[in-house]
Amino acid sequence: MKLNSIFLPHKKGTENSETVALPLPAKVKISMSQHMGAFCEPLVKKGDRVLVGQKIGDSQAFMSCPVHSSVSGTVTAVTDLLLPGGKVCKEVEIDTDGLQEVSPEVKPPVIIDKASLCEAVKQSGCCGMGGAGFPTHIKLNYNEAKCKVDTLVINAAECEPYITSDYREMIENWEDVMTGILLVKSVLGLDRVVIGIEDNKPAAIKILREKTAGEDGVEVKVLRSCYPQGAEKVIAYNTTGRVIMEGQLPSDQGLIVMNVTTVGFIGQYSKTGMPLITKRLTVDGDIVATPCNVSAPIGVTLSEILKFADCNLEAAHKILLGGPMMGMCVYDTEMPLSKTNNAVLAFKAEIDRKKIEDKCRQTNCIKCGRCISACPLNLMPTELEKAYDRRDKEALNKLKVGLCMNCGSCSYVCPAKRNLAEKNQLAKAFARS
Amino acid sequence: MEKLTVSPSPHIRDGITTSKVMTHVLIALCPALIMSAVVFGGRALMLTGVCMLTAIIWEKLCNIVMKRSDTTRDISAAVTGMLLAFNLPVTMPYWQAAIGTFVAIVIVKQLFGGLGQNFANPAIVGRIVLMLAFTGNMTNWVVPFYDPDKIVTGATPLVNKTASYIDLFLGRTGGCLGEVSAAALIIGGLYLCIMKIISLDTPLAFIGTVFIFSYLCGEDGIYQILAGGVMLGAFFMATDYVTTPITRTGKIIFGVGCGIITCVIRFWGSYPEGVSFSILLMNILTPYIDMATRTKPIGAVVKKKEAKADEG
Structure with a gap:
């Protein structure tokens, strides 16, 4: 049985633009809700000095993950932030001091078993970076008595038009991706890893094939470029043939499905201990003069990212976080960047009113x-x-x-x-x- | 920067629109229209024009009277008009044709709520009403390539069964405007298929059933599918989105049903032709076929209680 799908224009114009680092902004606004689940409570107050990688928000709730500072500087305010979904959470505003002094909290984790892996991943503030932001440590901390997880599916499909940030992750950061994959595989004792990738990314397929060649039980599965290939249930079925039933999590079918950037981050974190404080994202759209992939600190405003890519903000009509199929509209370009954003796209209004109506x-x-x-x-x-x-x-x-x-x-x-x-x-x- | 627009995803849409779909149908009908002009002369074009124009006028008037927004731009009225014209003999008086489009557009389509809401194919009902109201004019089959000054009429190929296959295929026979040439209709049908407007499920099921059923009844299967309205009905009427089932299985059931009813009427009924009645009858069954052929969602867990309710 083949799942239904549709074919979209790919528009991956930024696939060859190497990631560039965004200059350090003068100010960041760090949201306490960047993941699926309970909001974090700010751990800092106005006037506090914070360092890079310092935990500044946390929650006791089961479904949540902590938030860290992406800069060193002084907290200027703890205020409310209206999220695109309509809810209001706290945000911590920090004036950067330009020193980027790293917090002493930042040290490589000791990972020996499942419990320590889950704890380390939790402390890293890691959540699913494909867009939904499901806290990764919950995904890894499945109930062993209930479900026999044997396969890790790496979601490298990136089926949305425009977005190339996962693709750049595989090209530029394949070492961390491999480290992450092998770490999760060995700690959880999984038999098999399947990397699902669409056939419109031949360069990434080549790299992954080379790097996985000597690894037992790790395979690269090339999938048709169609939408929504990267949806969790779809990629789980197309890589392993297993159907995640209504109300089930992937672990109920013996699977862990993880985005390639997420697993790459876990690999990196296991070496450096630096929590999730920067994010690579694609900046594109018809009013962006230099479409590119940028690596930006969490909390920088979208307007700053867009201006960096020479976006003509005056002409902006719609600004999207994420791809054009599932992305969310932004009501204000002063929104801060969050962990789950993999693209910001800006589009102009069509001038011809009648044409749009038609x-x-x-x-x-x-x-x-x-x-x-x-x-x-x-x-x-x-x-x-x-x-x-x-x-x-x-x-x-x-x-x-x-x-x-x-x-x-x-x-x-x-x-x-x-x-x-x-x-x-x-x-x-x-x-x- | 003005205020930014906030809207739910998806933010891009495919270029296909309702009016484009309808335009493709009009294009697909053109080969048959050209053939009818060749066989029956200029009046065929005039009659088609009258039907299309009156259909659009009726739709516009309905929109005004019912205070609905203008729906003539979706081109569905033009398609209905053209299809009805294809179901008329070339000698049909214009005013009677206009009554046909009135029935199709006003009664069958607009009174039920307009595009997408009608349960029966408007052109088919228009044809059946004209058939019952003006039986003489509706069965006045002129011979092909006639001289307008001295009209000679004859029986349709379905009655006298003398036409050769090649005549039926190319259209050198009497009959309604649109149904004379199987070749032209097949070209149009394939065009729709290539443009992904229709799938071949219904036409193949319909034509295939007529073919097989005819042989089983001792009739000439090839003759039965080439003569009369089977090709027109199968490619253009039984594939009408609104009045036929929505799933693939449903479409096949619909086609098979049409084929059987057509043959039953042709062989044992008192009418020589049964295509329009068969499609109308299957139109009525469509909601039930739809209900019975719902897709099975992937990963769905059917609770025991629901399953019981389904059986009951």
Whole structure:
């Protein structure tokens, strides 16, 4: 059985631009919510001096991971930050002193078994860097009595258009990627590692093939370049043939699925002990004059990153965090960069009003069935839309609205330009209520 | 910088639109239109033009009366008009054709809620109403390449069964405007398939069923699929998105059903042609076929209670 998928224009114009470091900003704003789960509480207050890698936010909640300072300097304020999703969390504003003095907390971790690996990963502030930001230590700390995990799937698909940050990770940082993979494999005692990568990245495939050649049980699996190849359930199925059932985590099927940048970071952390305080991201879009990959400290404002790439902010109409299919719109360019951002894309407004109207003109559903043949999980978006419009909770649950992962394929292919993915999200919340 | 736009993902869309889909259908119908002009002369073009124009006018008037936004730009009314014209004999009076488009657009489509909401194919119902109302005019089959001054009529190939395969294939026979040439319809159908507007599931199931069922009944299968409206129905009417099943399995069931009903009407019914009735009957079954052929979500866990409810 082959999962449904769609073909998107790749637009990977930045794939050959080597990562450049963003100059140290004068000020950073570090959000206390950069991961999935509970917000962190700030550990510092106004006037405190903080150092690079110092823990400045933490939480006692199970589902959370700590936040560290990316600069050395003085805390000028602890204020509220309105997140793009509408929630409000705390943020710590720091004026940098330019010294970049490293905190004494930063030292390489001692990793001998699963417990110490999970603890080290937790202390590193590591969370899934594919976008969702699932705290990595929870992923690694599966219940051994309940599930027999035997395979690590490395998600290197990067199926969203524009984004090339994972690709650059594999080209520039393959050593850490390999270290991370082998560390996780040996500590958890896994039989097999599968690196799933799309066939539009031949250079990365070549490097990974060379580096994994001598390793037992590590294979590179080349996948078709289609969307959403990098979705967790999709890549798990396409690399191992295992189906992650409704309500299950990958570990219930014996899998750990990890993004390639995440595993690369774990490799790096195991050597240096420097927590997650910088992030590589792709800067692209039609008003960005020099599209590039930059390595930026967490907490720098997006406007600073965009200006670095010569973005014409005056013309900006939409600015996205993440790719065009699943990325989130930014309401303000003064938003700080967070751990999970792998791209910032800026687009201009189309001048021709009539042209946009024609392009986005919504008609009634014509029942063409394109959404059904696009859905990777075989859902029926058009039926879901109708069920939601009549607020039919029973039908929504029967049609398994809860499985929708908001990949947006249905909206993309719809000739009637209906906002199916959007409706699915509303329907999911409604069905749960 | 003005205020930034915030909207839910996805932020890019494919270029396909409803009006583009409809335009592709119009293009696909052109080979058959050209053939009908060759076989029946200029009046075929005039009649098609009248049908398309009146269909658009009816749609526009409905939009005004029902205070709906203008939907003529989605081109679906033009497609309905053209398809209805293809179901008429060339001698059909223009005013009667306009009644046909009235039934199709106003009664079948707009009164049910407009595009996407109708349960029956508008052009098919238009044709059936005209058939019942103006039986004489609707069965006035002129011979091909006729002289407009002295019209000679004859029976359709389905009644006298004398036409050769090649005549049926190329269109040198009597019949409705659009159904004369199987070749032109196949070209149009393949065009739609290549442009990914339709899949071949329904047409193949439909035509295949007619072919096999005819042989089983001792009839000439090749003759049965080439003569009459099977090609037009299979490629252009039974593939109408709105009134046919949405899943692949559903489409195949629909095609097989159409094929069987067509043959039953042709061989044992009192009408020589059964394509339009078969499609209408299957249109009515479509919601049930859809219900029975829902896709199985990947990774779905069916709870025991739900499974029981399904069986009950």
